Amino acid sequence: MPNGSNRPIFILSEGTRRQKGRDAQNLNITAAKIMGDAVRSTLGPKGMDKMLVDSLGDIVITNDGATILDEMDIEHPAAKMIAEVAETQEEEVGDGTTTAVILVSELLEEAEELLDQGIHPTIIASGFSVAAAKAVEILRDLSEDIxxxxxxxxxxxxxxxxxxxxxxxxxxxxxxxxxxxxxxxxxxxxxxxxxxxxxxxxxxxxxxxxxxxxxxxGVILDKERVHPGMPKRIEEAKIALLDSAMEIKKTESDSEIRVSSPEELQKFIDQEETEFKEMVKKIEDVGANVVICQKGIDDIAQHFLSKKGIFAIRRAKKSDMEKLAQATGGKIVTNIEDLSPTDLGKAGVVEERKISGEDMTFIEQCENPxxxxxxxxxxxxxxxxxxxxxxxxxxxxxxxxxxxGKIVAGGGATEIELSMRLSDYADSIRGKEALAVRGFANAVESIARSLAENAGLDTIDTIVELRSKHEKDGVSFGLDAYTGELKDMMKEGVIEPLLVKTQAVSSGSEAAVMILRIDDVIAAKEGGFGREGPEEMPEY
Known part of the structure; x- marks a missing residue:
């Protein structure tokens, strides 16, 4: 930008790359298409698997969309945003990640066509938001109770x-x-x-x-008892859950103990043993015959627990301790001195078993765990x-x-019906937003197209037949990928939770709108687009 002396003013650091307007939008849309293509072939009963090999040579073979995107070394910023859609879908409902990613990809592809027609991104984004809200309403109307x-x-x-x-x-x-x-x-x-x-x-x-x-x-722990002299099986177990170490506490500051005679050393050792005996006696007195400790158990304490016939495990994970409390009805105690009979959990059996050469502990037969x-x-x-x-x-x-308490038909039935109703809804909207709503309908229909394609069927014929069925009030008719026939998915038992569909529509449309509204990408030299700059798409 010129100033009074006609010298340029540099605002950005050297090496920074910048893409503006349609160039930025095209770059982001291309990244979205690549992400959609990466998972599209995994959709449906006849979807294919992906083999993912990391830099260490470790292999993951899966057709789970969330796992694929999590394992991929994604570099492009827009692609990372789409990966976040899959992550959100997985965290919220646990399924439908591939559907959500394909929807984002298709929405942006539809947006690209509208941009080519000269429609402003804000109008397209507004139309997508209106369509998403209407789609959620339609999905609820299509759902049935469970x-x-x-x-x-x-x-x-x-x-x-x-x-x-x-x-x-x-x-x-x-x-x-x-x-x-x-x-x-x-x-x-x-x-x-x-x-x-x-x-x-x-x-x-x-x-x-x-x-x-x-x-x-109950709970299975990938742990073994701490001492071979302990019983392998305890019936009618009463379980103490400890969040404190059965060890002698160290002093807070550095210190040393000087012993001038063997008698003094023996007194010191005897004092330690006395403390451990008191710990074990406390556990025995409250009636516990199993100890699950989140922290360490000293060797001497293990010895005394073994002599009393108490089964003990050390260094259990915090999450496992919480599960044990839920399963056995026990309370996690942070101080052994505070342990009481009412804090103990109960289980029918606590047993160490060898599974495929690995020792595991089973806490089972819990009452209403x-x-x-x-x-x-x-x-x-x-x-x-x-x-x-x-x-x-x-x-x-x-x-x-x-x-x-709500389910919808699977097999592409819900997507076809949703697409048709959104197309009808678009006719009631004035202005250019109607084109965006119709584009949203086309993007939703692409889910059914992908199912047909992965099943090896003619996508055009299949979609035409499905539409014909739905026009005759067959709202739950979808594609049987194994036979290639159109069937009532509700009667066939091909059903999905309503939340899987509504979450995919909501998160997918929000991500598409966010990416679509970006018209300027400023990337530092070593980030954003990769070292080669925005002209070269990073490999996925």
Whole structure:
């Protein structure tokens, strides 16, 4: 910018790169398309898997959208924003991450066409926001009720989530596990039910098959007893949960003890032993026969606990301690002196077992536990990891179905109906915003198109047939990816929680609007677009 002496004024540091107007918008939209293309082929029962290899050579094989984007080394700022959409979707509802990312990608592709027609980004953004609000309204209208005791439909929700993943051969077993787990930890509230998924622990162990997985009404700890002389099994366990170390406390400042004779040394050792004996006596007096300690247990304390026949575990994770409190009804105590019989948790059995060569402790047969554990088995590490992700998704969608009490049809049925209704709604809107609403409808329809494409079907014929069915009031007709036929998804049991769809629409549209409104990108030399500058898209 010239000043009085015609010298340029440099505001930005040397090496800073800047993209303005359509150049910035095109760059961000291109990044969004790449992100959508990265996960599009994983959508649906016949979706493909991705193999992700990190810089150390570690491999992840998955078709879970959130995992794919989490493992990818994403550098482009707009692409990172889209990855955040998947992360939000995963945290909020546990499923539908691929749908959300594809929706953002398609919305921005539709926006690109409107920009080419000379429509201002603000008008497009406004139209997308109006369409998103209307879409949520339509989705609620399309939803049906599901109850806490409606086990058949809850199982179908879980099956829909796990279909197309590596667990299909054992889907009935895992569906039962997921429904039992969620119903066990669900709590009745004034508004309905609340489910804290942190109270469902999933432990993974290689070996056996996925069908060997099982749930315990209690907690599984990846820990072993601290002393071989302790009993391996305790029945009618009374459990002390300690958040304090069974060790001699060190002085706060540096100090030394000088011993001038063997007698004085022996007195010092005897004093330490006396303190440990008192700790163990306190535990014994309150009636505890199991100790789970969040911190350390001294070797001498282990010896005395062993002599008393008390089962002990040390350095348990804080999250496991909280689950134990929920499962056994015990209280976590921070000072052994304050321990009382009413603080103890109860379990039918506490036992150390060897699973595939690893020692694990099972605290089970708890009375009405509000925290449970599932031990997940599988032939290889990659199978166990992917199957565990599938089970987590199933547990999440069951929980959201119970909490919201609403479900919608899957198989692209909801997306087709939503697209058609949004197109009708666009006709009632005046001005250029109507074009954006219609673009939103096209983006939603792309979900069904991707399902058909991944199933190896002709997308145009499939979408035309689906529209025809829906025009004849077949609002729940969708695509059976295995047979290529159009079926009533509600009757077929292909159902999803309402929250999966509403969250995808809300977060997807918000991200698209945010990216669309960016008309100036200023990137430092080593950041933003990568070292090669904005002219070259970073590799994904």
């Amino acid at each position: 109850g806490f005791d409606d086990e058949d439909n809850l199982k179908q929700v879980a099956k829909t989530s796990m279909t197309g993943k590596k667990v299909e051969s054992n889907i009935d077993i895992l569906t039962d596990l997921a429904v039992k787990a969620v119903k066990q930890v669900a709590e009745k509230t004034e508004e309905g039910y609340s489910v804290d998924l942190d109270n469902i622990g999933i432990e993974k162990q290689e070996g056996g098959s996925t069908g060997d997985s099982f749930m315990v009404e 509000k925290a449970i554990s599932v031990l997940f088995r599988g032939g290889t590490e990659h199978i166990v990891d992917e199957a565990e992700r599938s089970l987590h998704d199933a547990i999440s969608v069951i929980a959201k179905s119970i909490e919201s």
